[in-house]
Amino acid sequence: MKIQSLAGNWNFRQTGTQEWLPANVPGGVHTDLLALGLIPDPFVGDNEKRVQWVAENDWEYFRSFQVNPEIFDQPQVWLVCDGLDTLATIYLNGVELGHAENMFRQYRWDVKPLLKTNNNELRINFDSPVRFCTDHQSVRPMPGVSQAIPGGPYLRKAPCQFGWDWGPQLPPMGIWKDIRLEGYENARIEEVALRQDHDDGRVTVSARVILHNPENTPCSAALTLIAPDDQVFETSTPVIPGVGNILKVEVPNPQLWWPNGYGAQPLYRVKVELRQADLLLDERQYRLGLRTIELRQKPDEWGISFTFVVNGVPIFAKGSNWIPADSFPTRITDAHLEGLIRSAAETHQNMLRVWGGGFYEDERFYDLCDRYGILVWQEFIFSCSMYPLDDPAFLENVHNEVIDNVRRLRHRACLALWCGNNEMEWGWVDWGWNGSEYQAMKTAYDQFFHHTLPAWCAREDPDHSYWPSSPSSNTPFENPNGQQQGDAHYWDVWHGRKPFTAYRDQYPRFMSEFGFQALPPLATIRTYAEEADWNMTSYVMEMHQKNSSGNSLIVGQMLDSFRFPKDFESLVYLSMVLQAEGIRYGVEHWRRYPNRVSGTLYWQLNDCWPVASWSSLDYFDRWKALHYAARRFYAPVLLSIEDKPTEQDIHVTNDLREPWEGSVRWSLETLGGRVLQANEESVSVAPLDVSHICALDFSDSLDDDLCRDVVFIAELWQGGKWISRQTAYFAPAKHLNLTEPAISSQLRVEQGQIHIKLTSQSLARLVECALDGADVTFSDNYFDLPAGRSVEIAASIPTGWTIAQVQAALKIRSIYDSYAHGAAKS
Amino acid sequence: MLGFPPDARLLIINADDFGMCHSINEAIIGTLSGPLVRSTSLMVVCPWALHAMRFLKGHPEIPFGIHLTVISDPRDYRWGPITCREKVPTLVDPSGYFYDFDSMPVLLAQAKPDELELEFRAQIETVLSAGLKPTHLDWHALRFGDRRDILDLMIRLAMEYGLALRAIGRDVIVKLQNQGYPTIDYDFLDSYSLDPGSKSTLYVSLLHELPVGLNEWAVHPGLDNAELLVLEPANHHERQTDFDFWTSQKAKEVIKEEGIILLDYRPLQAVWRDMNPSEKLM
Structure with a gap:
């Protein structure tokens, strides 16, 4: 295969205008206009409102190019677009190649008959996504997300780009991924399905190779596997058209890949080559981690478990929810992306949920997750809305999207689960969607997420589990947020304004969403709000708070815990530590029940713009207090205090694959440091287990006044080395002296x-x-x-x-x- | 779509070329009497088609498709259109028969869509007028190249006649399935693409690795007797090895061991037949 990039310098203009302006591809209209100074920065002040016109209009991209001779001479030349966002019509030399309507798909056209050596003209017209969605919504209105431009579900485009309760209404448009010419001899690799079979300490890696080979050219395929220590395993075979042929190599002493905190992440290099005699026709390269993974669901005393098991070891999933890292995804740099994933790994996270309201991430993301040992709960891109799943054309579009993305990602060591959607089953059960006018949609939902999509997944990727929706009990429309089986989202503490202590009433089998908001650090606020706007309820601060009454919820909960802040800077600080304390409270509780609760993914890891949100890392990758807290509450060996004033219980949770021995030194002290009581308890915790160290009741030592003057301190020690410290109190922080x-x-x-x-x-x-x-x-x-x-x-x-x-x-x-x-x- | 669990591995083993010659007919009848090959495709234009049709008439329980044919492959054993040649001049070579395999580029370059439709309809009508009840359409030896219109024609005819179709190409499979038409989930396996020397081993490994979903393998049983040896002197072992494998105990054991569910086109056709053509979107 030969490649000629068509990325780089293009021209663009608003449809109906004459002047071509310089554009950058991959990119988009907003970022191109921003680079030219033609729109203000949408992330500053209320500029979001001032640039709404951009996506309400149509735009055209254009470039001319000459074809490299070695491509031009190939028997087959294809124009390949890895991502067009979204309603695109593509013309080459005046001839319409086709229409694209799904930003998640790769589109490719045979352009051999149309190409000239010089002066080829490639034009891509983008129709307004806002107009498309508004038009469809007016014909057939469907319930959706209140903060979003209505009608988004009619378009296969990242739902959150139309607005969310943490994100602006800034739907990008443009060529958002690579665009290129690919030249081939007569045959090329259409598909490679890599699988791994683990048997008694040996791993067989297989590659099913399927060709695009219209002439039935006789070819052979070769599979090469290079171990981290450079040991090479290889095989080759003639390739059969149709079902393809399977190449297998056996790895006798495999180095296993583990999630972060459970072991290393060795990656094998895999190369699949297609040859016609000695001529290399095409090749694919991969990085492969060898591991088994299953979602174990077994009946137990609480219902049915929901545990990810890697290499036979049950994993407590410690992580968070991932959203797109920028409203304008083409400007996500490698460093930005790696910074986010590394920050997750540095806080002992081992799972990210790629939430169904964003997009399927690009290869860089999954490469990083493979490298850092981050398991990926991957959702299909459907979220919080009804979708026209009863429309065959829509379904066909989605089917192609599913095939593209499942084939792209199924070999990944990091891939843990395919999940149908975010919160749509919950919508049918609890969000008032059950009206008679929507029953056909409900039937279509049922058919799609409980029959069609799992069948597509099983066909393309038999090695990973499918889960219909998050949350779900896996019994259609039955108690999707229940605590007996399946995963749960718990929002009563935020939306329901319940105190953080309410987390302790929850025993989900897997907590895939829960969260609490904070403002971003002041340095970030400075980028969007003038000092004159530094007030929680100012216009600009509320423009950067997309959850209605979100700022009031922060302040309300803040005053339950802390004294009234003296200034804005203190309010920013308090909002962050409040969030950290709340999530810590929940996670520590659930980690005390690892046999019942198998994971906690807090909402949300990151932001797509500078905003008050549930994130622990802000748009500029700054660590909010929650992110530091995550490093403590997700530590493999966790000391936690179950404070039930005046009783304090000490627990040690051990996520290691080996036993942990050490001690806990505890003391009851005045805030000034005078020790009232103290002791040391020995600790022995089995692997992957929790130990209740002691229950201490101080009711005899404390009275109403003293309780505001004392602190309970527990410290974890091992071999004379201090490991960690926890504190607990007998009065809220605002009442402490x-x-x-x-x-x-x-x-x-x-x-x-x-x-x-x-x-x-x-x-x-x-x-x-x-x-x-x-x-x-x-x-x-x-x-x-x-x-x-x-x-x-x-x-x-x-x-x-x-x-x-x-x-x-x-x-x-x-x-x-x-x-x-x-x-x-x- | 057909009521099987999502992780079921389904396989249609279809014996192609029924009617081509006597030794092929004998071999196909032989495999059809066993448990594995449960479907065949009739080449209605070929010299031994009447023999095959008489067999199918006597065995209405055997599902079969129509192997639409516009290629005539053996050099000295030829066939041509059912339609009179004057009406389909772009389909026939100067000798009046269909083009041979090597001349396929000539055929694809010149074949007019209306002539193809005329001939395909004639082949279908011949089968129907004999009182036979086919389950599906497939085709003989064709490589569509950039003539996607030929495949579209077959899709249209399948819909019109209420027959299922052997689909090919991801875009076609996805499109048909999303309109509610069940199809195979992958391009079919052509037994001619397997090396006869190692075919049995290859079949076994492919059965072990059979993907989830509905697969179709187009096999070509034949007997290495005097007739086949002169018709296909270069590659007659292709057919004998198919006959041998698909009547072997080994094949039965592997399919049983792997839990592979064997099918024919009847359940697919039931859906194709019941779809309302006026609602079709192709």
Whole structure:
């Protein structure tokens, strides 16, 4: 195969205008206009509203090109578009090649008869997605997402691009993935199905090779597998048209791939080559992790389990939900994407749910998940709405999309599950969709997600489980959010305004969504709001809060826990630690029941623009307090306190594949550091299990006043080494008699890292460290610092900074600093 | 679509070329008497078609398709259209028979759609007027190349006559299935693409690896007797090896061991027949 890229410099214009403007491909109308300064940055202020006209209009992209001679001379030349967003009509040299209407599909056209050596003209016209959706919605209105431009489900385009309760209404348009010419001899590889069969410590890797070979050219295929230690396994065979032929190699001592925290992620290099005698016709390359995976659902005392089992080991899925990393996905850089996945891995996450309201991610994403050991719960792109699944043309379009994407991803070590959709079954049961006018749609839903789609998946990928919807009990329309079987989404704490303690009433078999919002860090707010707008309920702050009354929900819950913030900066800080505390509370509870609850995926890992949201990483990859908390609450060995004032229970959860031995030292202390009671308990936890270390009742030692002056501290130790610390209280943070902690800091630099040793005079709650003027990620942050103890944290020293600059820029804050002390200061 | 579980592995083993010559007819009748080959395709234009049709008439329980034919492959054993040659001049070579396999590019370049339709209809009507009840349409030796219109014609005829169709090509399969027409899920396996020397081993491994969904294997049983040896001197073993495998104990064992469900085109045809052609979107 020979390739000529057609990406790069193009021209574009609004349909009906004359002047061609420079464009970049892959790209889109918004980013091209932005580069020319023709629209304001949609992420700033209320500019989102000012650029709505862009997607309400039609646009044209154009380029001319000459064909490289070695491509031109090939018997077959195809124009291949990896992604067109979305309603596109493609013309080559004045001839219409076809129409595209699905941004998730690859389109390819045989262009050999139309190509000239020089002056080929390629034009792609994009129709307005907004007009298309509005028109269809007006003919046949369907319930959908209240924050979105209506009618999105009629178009196979990322649903959230029309708006969501965390995302703007900015549907991009354009050539959003690679575009190229591919030249072939008469045969090419149409499909490769890689599979792995594990048997008694040996792995057989097979590749079923299917050709596009209209002339039935005799060819042979070769499979080469190169182990991480460069050991080579190879085989070849003549290829049969139609069903294809299967090449197999056996790996006697396989190096197994494990999810993050359970082992390493060795990847084998796989090459499939197609040859006609000695001529190489086509090839495909892959990275393959060897592992088995199953979704184990077995009846037990609580119902039916929902546990991912990798290489025979039940995995507690620790992770979060993934949304597109930018409203304009063509500007997601490799570094941005890797930063997000690495940040997930650095916080011990081992699963991301690629949520059904976004898009199937590109190869880079899954490469990173393979490398970092992140399992992927992959949804098909349907979310929170009805879809016209009773329309055969729509179904055909979706069928091609499913085949494209399942074939693209099925070999991935990271792939854990195919899931039909997000929250649509829940919609049919609980969201008032059950009116008589929608019964045909319900029947179509039932047929599609319970029969058609699982059959397509089984056919294309027999090796991964299919799950009809998230959440679902796997019994159509029966209690989709139940706790006996299947997965659950729990939103009563956010939308339902229940306290964080409500998480402890929940025992889902797998918690695939739950969350609480926070503002992003101030540095991020600065990018979209002027200081004059720095108020929770200002117009601009509410433009960057897409969940109606979301800011009120944050403040309401905040005042249940903390004192009224003294200024906006303190409010930003409190919103973040509030979110971190809430999610910690839930996860620690569920991790105390690993035999019953098999995973927690908090909503949501990331943002697509700067906004107040449920994310732990903001649009600029800044770690919110929740992300630091995740590093603690997802630690493989977790110390947790089940606080039931005046009782405190200590638990240790062990996700390791080996037993854990150590001890817990606990103390009841005043906030000033005077020890009232203390003891040490030995800890022994079996692999993949939890141990209830002790239950301590302090009702005899505490009274109504004292409870606001004390802290319960538990520390995990192993072999004389301090591992982690937890604190619990007997009164809400807002009622504690905190005093000025007077945190001191000692700095040293070692191997490019700045180490900061913090010591507090009295207990400091939720200590935040920041460097003014630099974005740094610390080894830990937003933690409680009891009196007299020291904590050392580290970060990469900003390029060119001296230790004196760091000292000067170091800002330390804790809860004590978030509120006014006395009427004079308020 | 056919009521099987989503992970079922279904296989239609169809014996192609019924009617081509006596040794092929004998072999196909032989395989049809066993448990594995449950469907065949009739080449109605060929010299031994009457023999095959008489057999099918006497065995109405055997499902069969019409093997639409516009290629005549053996050099000295020829066949041509049912339609009188003057009405289908673009389908016949100067000798008045169909083009041979090597001349397929000539045929594809010149065959007019209306002449193809005339001839295909004649072949279908011949079968129907004999009182036979075919289940599906497929074709003999054709490589469609860029003549997608020929396949579209077959789809149209299948819909009109209420017959199922051996679909080919992902886009066609997806389109038909999404309109509610059941088809095979993958391009069919042509037994001619397997090396006769290792065919039995290949069949066994392909059966072990049979993908989930509905598969079709087009097999070509024949007997290596004097007739076949002169008709196909270069590759007669292709057919004998098919006959041998599809009547072997090994094939039965592997299919049983793998839990493969054997089918014919009847359940597909039942759906094609009941679809309302006026609602079709092709």
